[in-house]
Amino acid sequence: MSDSYLSAAAYGNTLKWALNTVLKLIGKDKIKLLKVAKDPKDPKHQSVIELTVQILLEGAIETSYTKADNSVVVATDSMKNTVYCTSHSKSSAD
Numbered sequence: 001m002s003d004s005y006l007s008a009a010a011y012g013n014t015l016k017w018a019l020n021t022v023l024k025l026i027g028k029d030k031i032k033l034l035k036v037a038k039d040p041k042d043p044k045h046q047s048v049i050e051l052t053v054q055i056l057l058e059g060a061i062e063t064s065y066t067k068a069d070n071s072v073v074v075a076t077d078s079m080k081n082t083v084y085c086t087s088h089s090k091s092s093a094d
Contacts, residue, residue, distance in 0.1 A: 024058050024059060024060070024061065024062070025056060025057070025058055025061075026056075026057050026059075026061055026064075026073055026074065027054065027055050027056035027057055027076075027079070028054070028055045028076040028079040028080055029054045029055075030052055030054070031052065031053040031054070031055070031079075031080050031083050032050070032051075032052060033050070033051040033052070033053055033083060033084070033087055034048065034049070034050050034051075035048075035049045035050075035051070035087055036048055036049075037049060053083050055079045055082075055083065057074060057079070059072070060072065061073055
């Protein structure tokens with residue numbers, strides 16, 4: 001047997017570790033955000049800022065995969081809306 005193959009026990013342990021790691025993460029990627037920052041000294045001057053945001057949450061969400069219970073998961077639309085709401089509450093310097 002080649003050294004590049006894992007034994008069944010090692011493969012099982014590796015698979016359990018990977019699933020335990022993956023099953024704790026959920027997120028939303030490529031949230032597009034366009035923000036217009038106005039110059040307080042010259043209201044006619046504006047700067048446009050374009051961002052691409054990624055959110056990654058960690059938690060006990062295993063049951064969403066193992067028992068089809070999505071009550072422990074934050075919806076990706078809620079994540080996206082949180083980004084938009086947070087961007088509105090920040091000043092143009094942030």
